[in-house]
Amino acid sequence: MQVLVLQHIACEPPGVFEDVLAERAHELVRVELDEGEPLPAGTWDAIVAMGGPMSVNDEGEHPWLAGEKAAIASHVRAGRPFWGSCLGAQLLASALGARVYAGPAPEVGVLAVELTAAGLDDPVLGALPAAIDTLQWHGDTFDLPEGAVLLASSPAYPHQAFRVGRAAYAVQFHVEVTEAMGEEWAGVPAYAEYADRVLGPGGSDRLLAEFRLSSPLMQQHARELFERWCDLAGTGA
Numbered sequence: 001m002q003v004l005v006l007q008h009i010a011c012e013p014p015g016v017f018e019d020v021l022a023e024r025a026h027e028l029v030r031v032e033l034d035e036g037e038p039l040p041a042g043t044w045d046a047i048v049a050m051g052g053p054m055s056v057n058d059e060g061e062h063p064w065l066a067g068e069k070a071a072i073a074s075h076v077r078a079g080r081p082f083w084g085s086c087l088g089a090q091l092l093a094s095a096l097g098a099r100v101y102a103g104p105a106p107e108v109g110v111l112a113v114e115l116t117a118a119g120l121d122d123p124v125l126g127a128l129p130a131a132i133d134t135l136q137w138h139g140d141t142f143d144l145p146e147g148a149v150l151l152a153s154s155p156a157y158p159h160q161a162f163r164v165g166r167a168a169y170a171v172q173f174h175v176e177v178t179e180a181m182g183e184e185w186a187g188v189p190a191y192a193e194y195a196d197r198v199l200g201p202g203g204s205d206r207l208l209a210e211f212r213l214s215s216p217l218m219q220q221h222a223r224e225l226f227e228r229w230c231d232l233a234g235t236g237a
Contacts, residue, residue, distance in 0.1 A: 001045035008052025015176035016222040017182035044079040049088030069095040081167035089170035096145035106139040110210040119151035127224040134173035150198045175222040
């Protein structure tokens with residue numbers, strides 16, 4: 001497959017997802033939208049949209065968001081495979097006309113999500129146990145787009161994962177983060193300050209310690225998810 005990867009900050013690449021794409025010899029084209037790189041013209045076999053520190057509603061500050069959402073909407077409505085993580089999940093919701101808005105409080109930490117009955121039966125998320133630990137790092141949430149199937153929830157943020165059509169998936173949480181990425185995030189002053197503000201003094205250090213313990217299993221779950229999604233995406237629309 002030719003896979004377009006939409007990045008919104010350099011320290012949030014696809015991680016384990018990229019490893020799976022490379023192992024399967026898929027052609028990956030990365031666009032760093034926050035650095036002003038333009039969306040390439042044409043169609044793609046699949047699109048992967050990753051996280052970032054901005055909101056999908058920040059079009060005034062980041063005007064490229066409007067074009068990105070339009071491209072995602074066109075791609076998904078054509079029945080082509082899509083995978084969105086964190087901001088990428090919110091982008092899919094917004095692109096399909098759903099509201100994205102601030103949640104009751106930031107959800108930050110190594111926290112569990114539970115699969116819904118539909119998630120347990122899903123060809124992709126059904127690879128997971130009924131409940132898994134994930135890395136959460138967001139303050140926004142979203143309404144489900146029309147026709148979406150809810151696949152996972154958490155107590156604070158009920159909309160944790162959904163599917164639209166056959167092969168467009170969105171997960172609010174992170175499981176793809178490698179150990180090296182986790183260490184890099186902890187070293188970004190703005191990220192560390194945010195964790196300390198949400199979790200209290202020393203929150204960034206505690207979160208990094210929890211992530212180090214949970215990362216191997218999260219990465220295993222990321223691989224299981226993404227391999228199944230690649231299998232689904234490769235069968236055609």
